[in-house]
Amino acid sequence: MTANERHVKGLDGLRALAVVLVFLAHKAHVEAVDVGKLGVWLFFLISGYLIVGELHRNRLRIEQHTARRDAVLYVFFIKRALRIVPVYYLLLIALTIAHALFYQREVELGLAWHFAFLSNYWIGVVHDRWPGTVSHFWSLAVEQQFYFAAPFALLFSRASRHLAICAAAIGCAALIHLALYLHGASAPLVYAFSPWNFALIALGGAVAIVGARAPVGNGSVSAWWLAAGFASLAAFAVGRADCAACVAQQRAVLPGLLDIGLALSLCAVFVWIVRSQGNALVAALDARPLAYLGTISYGFYLFHNLVPSKLGEDPALYTRLGLPPAADAVVPLVLPLVLQFALAFVLALLSWQLLEKRVLEKKRALQAAIDQWLPVHAEAESARLRA
Structure with missing residues (x-):
């Protein structure tokens, strides 16, 4: 961990919860509430918090002449790649x-x-429907597009303007999101290609920028904030689920407003977590099993939807087991999910241990090589001479 990075308790646990929500949406087909959207949006909030926070701190270092902008750009893109x-x-x-x-x-x-x-463009605009087992790749495209744009928007502008940039991005995205509904855009287009997905990343970034001015761990948000956040989150989630009929109506803006309320409520809960680092609930999110699932969540997310949905479905086996009536109703529903989750976990674990972890170990060496290639003192001396 470099000097400009900081550990925030609970984020790995939040990643684990997010990937479980997405898994339940794709494999358990939970329809009462769109848990898949909540999971993906939570991923976006975390990404925005970490990435925008890193870029904001690096811009401050550039302004203090303790970092070079070109070196920061190289390091950022290498780390993301x-x-x-x-x-x-x-x-x-x-x-x-x-x-x-x-x-x-x-x-x-x-x-x-x-x-x-x-x-996201292919699903929402070109194909205009979900393509099955690779549908979840749309969110990876959103994040990667953000990674391409964010460094140039933030490292080439004053740090004092970063919060305003995030606010402008959120406001513009909200207006376009509502306009899509007003013009009767299809569900895949709104879900995968709406700029409101980028607004979730900007929301996380705004939390990081405000937190940089009042460092995490120096205070906490009151319990009433968490209660209000969860209450509004539940209300907007249920309201959005009950709005299926109005989605079918042309030029219905209510679903878009509920989306915005849902995102802001999720952000409120997220704020409580990052601002209440000493709380027992945050410590529970940092528990080792949950945190480890969060660590390998990228691989889990990549592989989970490719696991066959028929895995574990064997009515003949259930009959041979002679299950009691209560279990006979539950096992056919639960066993396939357990097996599919286990297989996705094993694939993610292998991916992490055999590839991802080993590749990430090269980050520090590459960063050190770039710092040696582009020394800070040369940039500082050049800035002094220009002044």
Whole structure:
């Protein structure tokens, strides 16, 4: 961990909860509330908090002449590439080969779009429907597009303007999100391609920027804030789920307003977590099993939707087991989910241990090489001479 990075308790646990919500949406088909959207939006909040926070702190270092902008840019893109690219592209290459030979040959998977990190555009605009097992790649495209734009927006502007930039991005995204509903945009387009997804990242970034002015751990948000956050989160989630009929109506803006309320409520809960680091609930999020699932959550997210949904479904086996009536109703529902979750976990664990972890260990060496190649003192001396 570098000097400008800081550990925030509970974030790995939040990643674990987010990936479990997405898993339940795709495998358990939870429909009472859109838990998949909550999970993905939670991922966006965490990404914004970490990435915008890092860029904001680096911009402050640039202004203090303790870092070079070109070096910071190189390090940022190298770190993002090491974290995202290797396992993602290996998976896409494997899917391309399998698709050509036997895997879902009758389904248009849009693999070329996924290679270009344009899954959200392909699903929402070109394909205009969900493509099955690779549908979840849209959120990875959103994050990668953000990673391409954010460094130039934040490292080339004064740190004092960063909060205003985030606020402007949130406001513009909200207006476009509502306009999509007013113009009767399709559900996949709104879900995958609306700029409101970027607003969630900007919301997390705004939390980080405000926190940089009042460092995490020096205070806490009252319990009433958490209670109000959860209450409003539940109200907006249920209200959004009950709004299926109005989504079908042309030019209905209510779903968009509920989306915005849902996101702000989720952000309120997130604020409580990052501002209440000494709380027992935050410590529970930092428990080792939950935190470890959060650590390998990227691989879990990549692989979970590719696990066969029929895994564990065996009515003949249930009959042979002679289960009691109560268990006979529960086991056919629970056992497939347990097995599918276990397989996704094993794949993520192998991915982390054999590839991701080893690749990430190269970050420090590469950062040190860049710092040696682009020394800070040379930039500072150049700035002094220009002045």
